[in-house]
């Protein structure tokens with residue numbers, strides 16, 4: 001089935017088997033479907049027992065609803081993000097980069113740890129390298145302590161990877177479990193907890209952060225991953241839904257309540273906060289260690305994301321390419337879907353984000369038409385199945 005043609009009901013039913021067979025719980029995937037307008041339900045809404053009721057509205061997926069295709073490069077290190085200090089001549093450089101697919105999520109947490117490290121050093125004037133989510137959170141925490149901050153960055157929002165992120169609060173796809181030691185795991189858990197707490201202070205329209213239900217589906221009973229077992233308090237509202245409580249074709253469905261960060265307004269507001277607190281932002285590309293050592297500030301915090309690979313020769317840092325298709329907004333979609341086969345849907349006010357591409361080592365920022373087709377087709381099928389089940393039930 002081509003994404004250019006809307007599936008008939010028969011098409012949809014025929015594809016149910018193959019689509020459902022691919023469904024499995026993913027660490028940070030999503031799910032979706034196809035359809036026309038909102039489905040009007042009869043007197044039998046799907047209810048979560050003990051968790052209130054929800055009116056399920058499928059996402060309308062079709063090529064003519066796509067407003068833009070976005071491509072970004074996740075700054076991934078199998079060994080996890082780098083949070084440590086080195087000295088260039090006498091100048092301390094605190095590294096804070098390499099957050100993979102969870103940099104929006106973890107930004108306030110690793111920033112908090114980096115700033116705590118900075119308090120042990122001489123000087124209260126800091127150069128923050130980078131103006132993505134990590135650099136901005138670092139700058140704000142330094143300013144809250146009354147320090148003088150100047151950000152140096154080659155690109156500013158909206159031209160950063162952080163702007164492209166889908167924006168779910170989800171500390172997944174950050175490291176390879178076999179490639180990290182207990183010390184890193186401890187640091188990671190501390191960062192996740194700190195970040196989770198910081199973001200809760202930002203919930204509301206000012207920063208574009210809100211709580212949202214997140215559903216994942218599976219052909220098999222869903223088991224919590226190691227992160228959910230390690231940090232159960234960061235995944236509240238976990239509930240396995242009975243077959244009568246959800247309109248998905250897969251037999252198993254789980255809800256967890258999380259946050260979504262609307263990256264465009266969030267990063268804009270963060271930049272404004274830096275200015276309001278007396279900070280400066282200088283557009284400048286730093287080319288090597290010598291230029292960094294020559295900066296006038298006493299301390300440097302390196303939040304250059306993937307840029308750290310060339311700037312500091314970190315060969316472990318690799319791009320993990322991600323492509324997103326953004327559909328026209330649909331105000332009545334108020335849930336995240338993780339489809340288990342790597343596809344995911346996240347609703348934002350500037351559009352419905354459809355994702356599901358993770359190409360390690362691919363540094364191309366060009367949209368790939370085959371990926372577009374795969375993402376749209378997969379979501380079309382998913383939401384068409386959902387629509388059918390809702391109609392059968394109504």
Ligand SMILES: Cc1cc2nc3c(=O)[nH]c(=O)nc-3n(C[C@H](O)[C@H](O)[C@H](O)COP(=O)(O)OP(=O)(O)OC[C@H]3O[C@@H](n4cnc5c(N)ncnc54)[C@H](O)[C@@H]3O)c2cc1C
Nearest residue numbers: 072103105130131132134154155162167168286305307322
């Ligand atoms: C498709 C996709 C979906 C994603 N979804 C999520 C999600 O749902 N949740 C989540 O938490 N994360 C998600 N991520 C991951 C997230 O986007 C990244 O982890 C995060 O943006 C990294 O932030 P950063 O500030 O380190 O890097 P960036 O946003 O890339 O910022 C780096 C900054 O450093 C500057 N810089 C680099 N090199 C130099 C230099 N030499 N001199 C001066 N300045 C320099 C850049 O110009 C920029 O200002 C997603 C990523 C992609 C691609």
